Amino acid sequence: DAGVIQSPRHEVTEMGQEVTLRCKPISGHDYLFWYRQTMMRGLELLIYFNNNVPIDDSGMPEDRFSAKMPNASFSTLKIQPSEPRDSAVYFCASSRGLANRGYQYFGAGTRLSVL
Amino acid sequence: DQQVKQNSPSLSVQEGRISILNCDYTNSMFDYFLWYKKYPAEGPTFLISISSIKDKNEDGRFTVFLNKSAKHLSLHIVPSQPGDSAVYFCAASGNQFYFGTGTSLTVIP
Numbered sequence: 001d002a003g004v005i006q007s008p009r010h011e012v013t014e015m016g017q018e019v020t021l022r023c024k025p026i027s028g029h030d031y032l033f034w035y036r037q038t039m040m041r042g043l044e045l046l047i048y049f050n051n052n053v054p055i056d057d058s059g060m061p062e063d064r065f066s067a068k069m070p071n072a073s074f075s076t077l078k079i080q081p082s083e084p085r086d087s088a089v090y091f092c093a094s095s096r097g098l099a100n101r102g103y104q105y106f107g108a109g110t111r112l113s114v115l
Numbered sequence: 116d117q118q119v120k121q122n123s124p125s126l127s128v129q130e131g132r133i134s135i136l137n138c139d140y141t142n143s144m145f146d147y148f149l150w151y152k153k154y155p156a157e158g159p160t161f162l163i164s165i166s167s168i169k170d171k172n173e174d175g176r177f178t179v180f181l182n183k184s185a186k187h188l189s190l191h192i193v194p195s196q197p198g199d200s201a202v203y204f205c206a207a208s209g210n211q212f213y214f215g216t217g218t219s220l221t222v223i224p
Contacts, residue, residue, distance in 0.1 A: 004158070033212075035214075039216075040216070041117070041216065042117075042121075042204065042214050042215050042216030042217050043159070043204060043206075043214035043215075043217075044214070045211070045212050045213070045214075048212075056211065058211075091158050091159070093158070103149075103161050103164070104161070105158075105160075105161075106151075106158025106159050106160065107158050108156065108157055108158050109156075109157075109158055
């Protein structure tokens with residue numbers, strides 16, 4: 001398997017613009033997670049899905065952030081409008097069951113810069 | 116509020132010596148703990164884990180120790196190798212999942 005695939009790898013945008021990050025999880029995995037990495041807070045869990053259904057979005061910082069999983073092989077994280085403080089690396093991860101207790105496979109991340 | 120803390124942002128160790136990375140947590144309901152390793156421009160990869168019913172788990176050069184009374188876990192790498200140079204994240208799992216802020220380990224040849 002190719003692993004978790006994220007696109008784009010890098011995104012540079014201007015404040016106020018809409019940003020969409022994409023993720024393809026590993027085939028057969030039923031959990032999908034979105035994380036944000038910053039120096040100050042490390043890896044923060046934003047939201048996770050089980051069988052395409054959002055289970056916990058309590059980590060989503062503001063209403064400007066939204067995530068969808070229209071099918072088992074695709075998820076998006078959208079920021080609208082973007083702000084400079086959203087600049088971070090965003091990771092997507094997937095796992096087969098939560099019973100594996102966080103044995104998650106991560107994508108390479110999307111480095112977002114909002115100017 | 117950080118529920119999982121790694122108070123040392125960086126650590127340097129000589130090749131062949133022991134590396135000890137520390138992690139503290141606040142929630143006694145966490146029942147599973149993990150360490151992930153991250154190289155630049157890559158996502159974190161799972162390294163080793165431990166259940167709260169144990170106090171030690173070993174996998175080759177890597178050993179994780181859990182002290183529940185102190186709410187503390189540590190990762191020992193013996194012997195350290197230059198390829199171990201990376202950022203190490205500890206994580207804790209209960210009803211939710213939390214990562215620490217990471218410790219950057221540099222192993223000096």
